[in-house]
Amino acid sequence: MNKHLLLENVRQALMRTEETIIFDLIERARFRLNDKVYARGAFGPAVGDDSIVGYLLRETECLHARLRRYTSPDEHPFYAGLPVPILPTLRFDENPLRPNTVNLNADIRELYEREIVPLICLPGDDQQYGSSAVADVTCLQSLSHRVHYGKFVAESKYRASPAQYQALIDARDADGLLSRVTDRAVESAVLHRVGAKARVYGRPPAGDDSPPPIDPAQVVCIFERWVIPLSKKVQVEYLLQRTP
Amino acid sequence: MNKHLLLENVRQALMRTEETIIFDLIERARFRLNDKVYARGAFGPAVGDDSIVGYLLRETECLHARLRRYTSPDEHPFYAGLPVPILPTLRFDENPLRPNTVNLNADIRELYEREIVPLICLPGDDQQYGSSAVADVTCLQSLSHRVHYGKFVAESKYRASPAQYQALIDARDADGLLSRVTDRAVESAVLHRVGAKARVYGRPPAGDDSPPPIDPAQVVCIFERWVIPLSKKVQVEYLLQRTP
Numbered sequence: 001m002n003k004h005l006l007l008e009n010v011r012q013a014l015m016r017t018e019e020t021i022i023f024d025l026i027e028r029a030r031f032r033l034n035d036k037v038y039a040r041g042a043f044g045p046a047v048g049d050d051s052i053v054g055y056l057l058r059e060t061e062c063l064h065a066r067l068r069r070y071t072s073p074d075e076h077p078f079y080a081g082l083p084v085p086i087l088p089t090l091r092f093d094e095n096p097l098r099p100n101t102v103n104l105n106a107d108i109r110e111l112y113e114r115e116i117v118p119l120i121c122l123p124g125d126d127q128q129y130g131s132s133a134v135a136d137v138t139c140l141q142s143l144s145h146r147v148h149y150g151k152f153v154a155e156s157k158y159r160a161s162p163a164q165y166q167a168l169i170d171a172r173d174a175d176g177l178l179s180r181v182t183d184r185a186v187e188s189a190v191l192h193r194v195g196a197k198a199r200v201y202g203r204p205p206a207g208d209d210s211p212p213p214i215d216p217a218q219v220v221c222i223f224e225r226w227v228i229p230l231s232k233k234v235q236v237e238y239l240l241q242r243t244p
Numbered sequence: 245m246n247k248h249l250l251l252e253n254v255r256q257a258l259m260r261t262e263e264t265i266i267f268d269l270i271e272r273a274r275f276r277l278n279d280k281v282y283a284r285g286a287f288g289p290a291v292g293d294d295s296i297v298g299y300l301l302r303e304t305e306c307l308h309a310r311l312r313r314y315t316s317p318d319e320h321p322f323y324a325g326l327p328v329p330i331l332p333t334l335r336f337d338e339n340p341l342r343p344n345t346v347n348l349n350a351d352i353r354e355l356y357e358r359e360i361v362p363l364i365c366l367p368g369d370d371q372q373y374g375s376s377a378v379a380d381v382t383c384l385q386s387l388s389h390r391v392h393y394g395k396f397v398a399e400s401k402y403r404a405s406p407a408q409y410q411a412l413i414d415a416r417d418a419d420g421l422l423s424r425v426t427d428r429a430v431e432s433a434v435l436h437r438v439g440a441k442a443r444v445y446g447r448p449p450a451g452d453d454s455p456p457p458i459d460p461a462q463v464v465c466i467f468e469r470w471v472i473p474l475s476k477k478v479q480v481e482y483l484l485q486r487t488p
Contacts (some may be wrong), residue, residue, distance in 0.1 A: 033282065067374035086287065130311035
């Protein structure tokens with residue numbers, strides 16, 4: 001039983017993803033921007049046409065796919081054509097989601113590389129490409145997990161008001177759904193909470209007068225500009241695909 | 245330039261490893277003990293004679309080796325026979341260490357599986373083998389990094405008192421070296437600090453009344469019983485191998 005899939009646990013599971021994302025962003029922010037790790041084809045035939053980050057992400061996904069990561073309804077790969085699991089298949093009887101194909105990982109990767117990394121990392125190159133890329137893969141995975149958790153949020157909202165949601169779905173009213181899933185008070189509480197967490201988790205230890213590894217305002221910005229809007233996009237796309 | 249390799253940055257680099265270890269332990273503690281992931285040969289021919297964790301650790305090391313992780317003097321693999329890097333070799337001109345072969349990863353893995361996981365995880369099986377094993381690999385890597393950072397600590401101590409250390413080294417006096425590298429006041433400060441960090445990082449967010457993901461006393465215990473003694477073992481073994 002995967003309790004984080006149960007709708008009554010959605011709120012707690014969502015809050016947990018905030019910690020994970022903040023921890024992961026802090027680890028990435030220890031390294032410089034290192035923009036070479038995002039350049040496609042920059043490292044020759046062994047890496048291929050992809051970037052270092054892409055190479056590591058795809059290989060990591062191959063490995064995790066063998067451990068059946070992407071059979072879980074809350075996990076979404078960035079790459080297609082991954083190997084089949086070597087672990088016996090799990091049944092997810094508790095999975096509340098309807099079948100769907102929503103996957104916004106291409107958007108997440110693009111925004112992450114173009115906006116988030118330059119925001120949290122100091123400019124320049126410290127040559128720590130491997131360490132940076134490992135941290136990038138972890139960040140991409142935790143951001144993807146959070147954003148796609150919007151499916152569970154959407155299912156929960158639908159079940160609380162099925163008639164209203166079904167009318168909007170039947171009318172193919174994406175704007176109406178976006179406005180319906182939007183709750184400014186909850187968003188404001190999320191932003192307040194992630195700011196507070198970032199201040200706590202990013203506090204240098206007593207006796208260490210170095211600057212905090214991450215500016216809490218940047219964490220708030222990441223949630224406000226990208227995580228929350230993408231999560232709502234997942235919610236709308238999931239609802240538009242939802243079979244009654 | 246890898247600034248964390250410079251001896252003047254040893255203290256700050258060490259403190260940073262504490263955060264990483266605590267974050268990683270918290271992520272592992274979200275799952276049950278799941279002792280099947282440590283059982284060798286339990287998953288058939290695809291995994292082979294190793295356990296799920298061993299399989300994931302070895303495959304992850306193969307991938308990271310290709311990104312030259314183990315060419316850095318502060319990184320130590322758990323497995324031998326890893327592939328050669330696909331990234332161009334870095335020079336580590338700032339590396340202050342003497343050549344050495346100290347690697348305590350076998351001890352670390354054994355203690356981690358036998359002592360640390362049962363300490364931080366609730367007993368039982370939640371079937372989240374893949375997620376548990378991914379968290380295990382991250383914990384093993386961060387514990388290994390911290391413990392082997394003892395080499396930098398030892399080099400720093402040697403350079404501060406070369407005559408005293410060289411006399412103990414020449415006499416092959418392991419007990420004398422252990423006693424010389426031991427600083428109870430510093431150890432006590434480390435334990436105090438990691439306890440404080442664990443209380444902060446493991447605090448459930450406001451509005452979440454679930455129990456903290458990890459007991460700060462357990463984090464202190466992990467550093468007191470295993471991390472600090474293994475780090476001192478690395479220091480002594482490094483010094484005994486140290487060429488003048």
